[in-house]
Amino acid sequence: MSESPALLSATGVSKSFPGVLALDDVHLDLRHGEVLALVGENGAGKSTFMNLFSGVLQPDAGTMELEGVPMSPAGPRQANELGISVIHQEFHLMPDLTVAQNIFIGREPRRAALIRDDVLERRAAVLFDRLGIPLDPRQPVSHLSVAGQQMVEIAKALSFDARVLIMDEPTAALTETEVATLFRIVRDFVSPRTGVIYVSHRMDEVKEISDRITVLRDGRYVDTLPTAQTATREVIAAMVGRQLETDVRPEPVAPDAAERDVVLSVRGLSTRKLLKDVSFDLHRGEILGFAGLMGAGRTEVARAIIGADRSTGVVEVNGRPVSVRNPADAVRHGIGYLSEDRKRYGLLLDQDVVRNVMLSSLPGMTRAGFVRDTDGHRVATEMVDRLAIRTPSVTQTTKNLSGGNQQKVVLAKWLVRDCDVLIVDEPTRGIDVGAKDEIYGLLTSLAAQGKSIIVISSELPEVLRLADRIVVMCEGRVTGTLANADATQHDIMELATRFGADHLITTGDAE
Amino acid sequence: MTTTKRTAKGTNPKRPTRFGNRQQLQQLLAFAGLVVIFGFFSLASPYFLDWANVKGILLATAVTGIMALGATFVIATGGIDLSVGTGMTLCSVMTGVFLANLGLPLVVGVLGGLAVGALIGLLNGLNVSYLRLPPFIATLAMMMVAQGLSLVISGTKPIYFSDVAGFDQLAAGELIPGLPNAVLIFFVAAAIAAVVLSKTLTGRYALSIGSNEEATAISGVDVRRWKVVIYVVAGLFTGLAGVVMASRLNSAQPGLGLGYELEAIAAVVIGGTSLRGGKATILGTVIGALIMATLTNGLRIMSIPQEWQKVAVGIVIVLAVYADILRRGKDA
Structure with a gap:
């Protein structure tokens, strides 16, 4: 040969x-x-x-x-x-x-x-x-x-x-x-x-x-x-260049999660196009995973909650029904969404870490209508430390950062805004193996600090690794909610492929 | 592109909306707009439907229409051409130089006018492609250069074609009885433009570049070279518009031209062509140009002051583009 x-x-x-x-x-x-x-x-x-x-x-x-x-x-x-x-x-x-x-x-x-x-x-x-x-x-x-x-x-x-x-x-x-x-x-x-x-x-x-x-x-x-x-x-x-832990399950971070306060409660969320009667609760300090096949409606749930798409149903934040008509409303209620396409929807790629971190909190960082860059600088420096963002300086342009560090900058933006609920869509897409671990650790520690996090992911090991409970969707419906301890990849796939009658019609059409 | 992920299968071949249908709908909408405007004015004024008046509308459409045809190609790439107005004037003036001053044969003068247009396009294309100037800047500069040159070359005075036998017949003659040649030229030019846009590499790559320039380049298409070709095509239409304009006025008016580029762009946009590029139809542009001319004509017949006519045209542009956005929103 x-x-x-x-x-x-x-x-x-x-x-x-x-x-x-x-x-x-x-x-x-x-x-x-x-x-x-x-x-x-x-x-x-x-x-x-x-x-x-x-x-x-x-x-x-x-x-x-x-x-x-x-x-x-x-x-x-x-x-x-x-x-x-x-x-x-x-x-x-x-x-x-x-x-x-x-x-x-x-x-x-x-x-x-x-x-x-x-x-x-x-x-x-x-x-x-x-x-x-x-x-x-x-x-x-x-x-x-x-x-x-x-x-x-x-x-x-x-x-x-x-x-x-x-x-x-x-x-x-x-x-x-x-x-x-x-x-x-x-x-x-x-x-x-x-x-x-x-x-x-x-x-x-x-x-x-x-x-x-x-x-x-x-x-x-x-x-x-x-x-x-x-x-x-x-x-x-x-x-x-080093050994990595794989197949890790979360420590039972919040075994008492069910008894904790419900931070976000969603009832009967429906959209004209896809979602049908989606209901779930998110507890304080909990990581709730959303699993499902592509097109199951996970991202659509997030978009409906933050008011990016029109929907019907009830969303309660801390027990009070709220009306979220657009993402600005969502932010006012402390809900931050990290898009799966962070380069397009998450970052100002041509601007530095400071500007990005400040973006959602600008009104709080002004005096007499003028932006106080010193505040932004201080806050950005704090965040770089807290999230271990690897950047030569806070004035580095974000497009020069690696995917993992860019993701941390987006996270920092929402943390500065004091969002209690973070919806993270495909948090490690395009991020390399080593940095994935860091993002996982970060999300887990944020939850431990009392943030409530929804993780939407197509990678089952990721969901199993992070989430305390897992909501599985199929065709816009919730087909099951599993506690992590009981869940296996097989269980999730079974729920994710539980197609209803109308699906059979659509696939029939497609073939 | 959106991030919607609806179909679990990924593709659904039996989806009814096909490319053709969508574009046809777009034109249908613009056409319906034209019919409504036509209907409104014919009820409002008894003179409106007079053939003489309709002929006037068509004549008024011809020059801006021809410019709009060229602009459609540039806009299809996601670019913009601000130089078509004064460029058209420069072509008129140069045609005057060739025919009236130098006394060259009619055919040579006309071809010379077209060649000047092509040259303007070539320079625009080179600036955009090889110097990588944004189209807005490159053609803004050309707009000024062309305006200045027109004035310099003509000595700021009109050039008259009174001694050039038959030149005025180019636009005013009626090869088809009742239909001025200028209008005929516009329609023939539109037919050619339609074939070029939908059936040749020039048109295909214009839409492709407008749709995703980088992808087109990665696919092995020499984007820079094709952009030059596209701007030259646009320039040829500018040249044709210049010749027709000169013939209609039987003179080259060096002070004219500024503002025509915006009318041409408005016609393209009303016709449903996206300023972001990738979507364009010639039929839409023709209808858009007709709408602009009909509106101006009808408002004038109704004795609405010229100042208000502009306001009306502005509103129509907003309505037309908003209608397009609404329609697109539905199937996005």
Whole structure:
């Protein structure tokens, strides 16, 4: 085996950005017919590495070879032509164009300068048939769910005659069924002439799909391990350079939770589109988990509570019914919401930590109408200490912070505002393994300090790790509430898939 | 894009709203608006439906309409073109230089006018693409440069085409009896623009860039080059508008032009094209331009002072765009 060249290889590759050495003498070998997982914490250099293969960036030093032939793609187009297709972590779709137009962008079949959309749609339909994806080529991408959009990305990557498929966190937006579809597609794709590089944070997926695992840490190559003979623990240890506790359950933080005051009580919450009669209680100092499949309505519950979407039902704060017509009302009642998309809804990325931390509390930090920046500075410094936000200074622009530290800044914003109820949506999305632990510890200690927290998460281990009780939703309904001690992943999945009669009709439609 | 995650399956191919239907609805709405305005004025004034008056409306639509066609392409990319008004004037003046001052043949003069328009577009495109100026700034600068050059080149005096045989017939002649050529040119230009927008790479990439520029680039489309092409296309329409304008007035008026760009943009917006880019239709722009002209004409016939006409047009713009937002909100 060792004589024949690898399908794709990189040797001694380095890449630096102003002030940062992103990749330092890194190597990688993708063999024919294998799925190679590439893992590492955020900032380990995975995305930079992928961008070198896809031609988005060029290495400063080192060589890359495809089938033993040196290659240096000057751009994404050229990488595609060489047979390398990349599915990026962020979607690169044009929402106003149709599915078919998106997939074949830049490769439109034409006759006499006129685009043949009929040919385009037929090709897309053939592609979807081959991949077993139920997509309508003529639908505009803006009408698709996040998962649907992910499927378009995948189909687009596979529409090239690719020999190497590189996938960067492809399952971030997918439900379990869709992940299964994706894995089937990956397995179908792999043949003796092809290979896959699979970048992921999720160890269970890496375990399931890959043959070998290459680990990067801080821009350096650490090791390549055979998946079958390696325990997840060892992989994580290689990633973070230390042993980490996994499968932790919360200490029974609030065994007496049920007897404590109810801080937030929701009764019969319904929306026109999705939610049906959602009721639950949140006790002081409790972490309440919300689990469910994508589209189950967890985020919608949060949006309804904070008044971002119109709803019916009763919301009581500290026993008093309140009317929350918009997020500003919610904040007045001490309810803060941390969106799953923190870059879009959580942060002013171009502004510094001080400005971000002050944002929700500005009226309290003014004198005669002028903003008192000294107050903000003091408060931000306190928060940086209290939450252990790693930033060179409080005047650092937040876009330069890592995902975990950005999340802490958003948390700080709500803590400064004195919110007693925090609704945290996907608190560790896009945050690396080490920093996840920190966020977990932070949420737990906030609860211990008397904050009441709702955690919405798609990752069951996360919910089980954090929550005292778990509300499971399916199709806009609450299908069960479990105490953590009794709950297993299996129980939650069972409740999360308890579809009602009308679901059968919808799925029937979709197929 | 929203973060709604409704369908558990992710996709639902049988969803009835298809691209075509949506855009058709958008045009239907604008068209219904036009019909309502038309109906209102024909009840309000007996002269309104006179063919002579309708012809006047169409003539008034032609020049701004042609400019709006070009502006549609730029707006589709999420950009804006403020230089179409004074750019149009510069094209008029240059056509005057070619025909009246230099005495070049008619065809050469007309093509020269178009070429000046293309050049304006080329410079806009290069500034936006390669110097990475925001379109607002790049075309604001061009608006001023074009205005200044028009005055310098003409010596601030109108250039008359009285000695250029047949030039006025370009707009005033009637190839189809009863229909002035200026209107015919507008309709033909609109038909060409519609095909270019929906069926060629230029149009597809304009919408694609407006929808998500970075994604378009990552997909291997040379975005910078195509943007230049798109601005040149817009410039060609500016040039055509300049030639038609010169022919209609049988003179090039260097002081004219400022403010036309806003009328053109208003027509595009009323037609349902999103200023954020990604969504645009030529039919919408044509209807938008007709609405603007009809409104001005009708209000004038009803003897409403010019000052109030502007107020009315402003209100219509708000209503049109708000209606579009409401409709979009429903299926978002």
